[in-house]
Amino acid sequence: MIWYNKPAIWSEEKERLFxxxxxxxxxxxxxxxxxVRDNGHFYYRELAGxxxxxVKVTGQYKNLYDQAGLMIRLDDRNWMKTGIEYVDEQQxxxxxxxxxxxxxxxxxxTHFPPSVYLRLTRQIDSVRIDYSFDDFTxxxxxxxxxxxxxxxxxxxxxxxxxGQGFDVTFEQFSVLTIS
Numbered sequence: 291m292i293w294y295n296k297p298a299i300w301s302e303e304k305e306r307l308f309x310x311x312x313x314x315x316x317x318x319x320x321x322x323x324x325x326v327r328d329n330g331h332f333y334y335r336e337l338a339g340x341x342x343x344x345v346k347v348t349g350q351y352k353n354l355y356d357q358a359g360l361m362i363r364l365d366d367r368n369w370m371k372t373g374i375e376y377v378d379e380q381q382x383x384x385x386x387x388x389x390x391x392x393x394x395x396x397x398x399x400t401h402f403p404p405s406v407y408l409r410l411t412r413q414i415d416s417v418r419i420d421y422s423f424d425d426f427t428x429x430x431x432x433x434x435x436x437x438x439x440x441x442x443x444x445x446x447x448x449x450x451x452x453g454q455g456f457d458v459t460f461e462q463f464s465v466l467t468i469s
Contacts, residue, residue, distance in 0.1 A: 291333050291334065291335050291445065292333070292334060292335070292336075293331070293332070293333055294331075294332040294333075294334065294443075295315065295329050295330060295331050295332060296331070297309050297310060297311065297312050297331045297448075298310070298312065305461055305462050305463070306459060306460070306461050307333065307446060307459070307460040307461075307463070308457070308458075308459050309331060309333075309358075309446075309448050309457070309458050309459075309460070310455060310456075310457055311331060311356070311358070311448040311449065311450045311455045311456050311457070311458055312331070312450065312455050313450045313452075313453055313454040313455040314329075314450070314451070315327075315329050315330045315331060315448075315449040315450055315451065315455075316329065316330050316355070316449045316450075316451040317330045317332075317361070317369065317371055317386070317388075317447065317449060318386070318388075318392050318451075319366075319367065319388050319390065319391055319392045320390075320391050320392065321391045321392045321393060321394075326366075327451070328366050330447060330448065330449030331447065331448045331449065332361055332363065332443070332445055332446070332447050333445045333446045334361070334363070334443040334444055334445025334446070335443070335444060335445060335465065336441050336442070336443055336444075337441065337442060337444055337465060337467070338439075338440070338441040338442070339412075339467060340412055340413045340414065340467065340468045340469065341411075341412050341444070341465050341466060341467050341468060342409060342410070342411045342412075342465070342466050342468060343360055343362070343409070343410045343412075343444050343445075343463075343464070343465045343466075344360075344407065344408065344409045344410075344462070344463070344464055345359075345360055345407070345408055345446060345460050345461070345462060345463040345464075346405050346406075346407050346425070346460070346461040346462045347359055347373055347374060347405060347406050347407075347408060347458065347459075347460055347461075348404060348405040348458065348459045348461070349374060349448075349456060349457070349458040349459075350456045350457045350458070351374060351375075351376035351381060351456060352376065352453065352456055353376065353450060353452055353453025353454070353456070354376065354377065354378075354451075354452045354453065355375060355376065355377065355449075355450070355451040355452050355453075356375070356376040356449075356450050356453055356456050357371075357373055357374065357375040357376070357384060357447075357448065357449050357450075357451075358373050358374060358446075358447065358448040358449075358458040358460075359371060359372045359373015359374065359384075359406075359408050359446075359447055359448075360372055360373060360408045360410050360444075360445070360446065360447065361443075361444070361445060361446070361447035362410055362412065362417055362436065362442050362443070362444050363442060363443040363444075364436075364437060364440055364442050364443075367388065367389070367390050368388065368389055368390075368436075368437060369388050370385065370386065370387050370388070370410075370417055370419070370434060370436065371384075371385070371386050371447050372384065372385040372386075372408055372410065372419045372421075372431065372432070373406065373408060373447065374406050375396065377396060377398075380398055380399065381398075381399045381402055381403070382396040382397060382398050382399060383396070383397045383399065383406070383421050383431055384396045384397075385419050385431055385432045385434075387432070387434045389435070395431070395432055397431060403423045405423075406421055406422070406423060407421065407422040407423070407424075407425045407428075408420070408421055409421070409422075409428060410444070411468075412436065412442070412444075413468070414438050415435055415436065415437070415438040416433055416434065416435055416436060417433070417434055417436045418430060418432070418433045419431045419432040419433075419434075444465055445463075446460045446463060
């Protein structure tokens with residue numbers, strides 16, 4: 291695994307990655323805010339073809355837009371991120387799809403789950419985003435186009451655009467190729 295924008299404080303042990311997310315970090319391109327930010331933390335591996343990536347995320351979200359989850363990335367203009375995002379003092383399941391310009395989807399949660407399970411499925415020219423609170427029952431959040439037949443970066447993402455940062459733990463990260 292390789293860091294893109296490595297945080298100052300992090301540790302890895304077996305199937306667990308701890309990250310102290312630094313403040314003033316994000317992944318975003320242009321839409322609505324008219325700026326580009328590409329300085330969030332991203333711990334990834336490279337992979338071609340179809341696959342299913344999954345992870346359990348437990349974060350101490352406290353400031354506006356604190357976020358952590360999965361990311362698939364081709365380059366700074368083509369990527370997707372999904373996970374929990376803290377908005378208006380509430381946790382949301384969130385997805386941002388970027389193809390030159392970012393778009394943002396959120397689904398507010400009626401409770402504050404201690405953890406969320408995320409799954410990205412890449413097949414041919416699309417990525418499906420699913421989430422769960424128990425690792426058994428998954429709900430689809432989004433299906434979006436993603437360029438086929440290219441090697442991508444897949445991994446763990448975290449950012450704290452407006453706050454001082456927060457702690458997050460990623461567990462059980464796996465990437466399985468499918469045919």
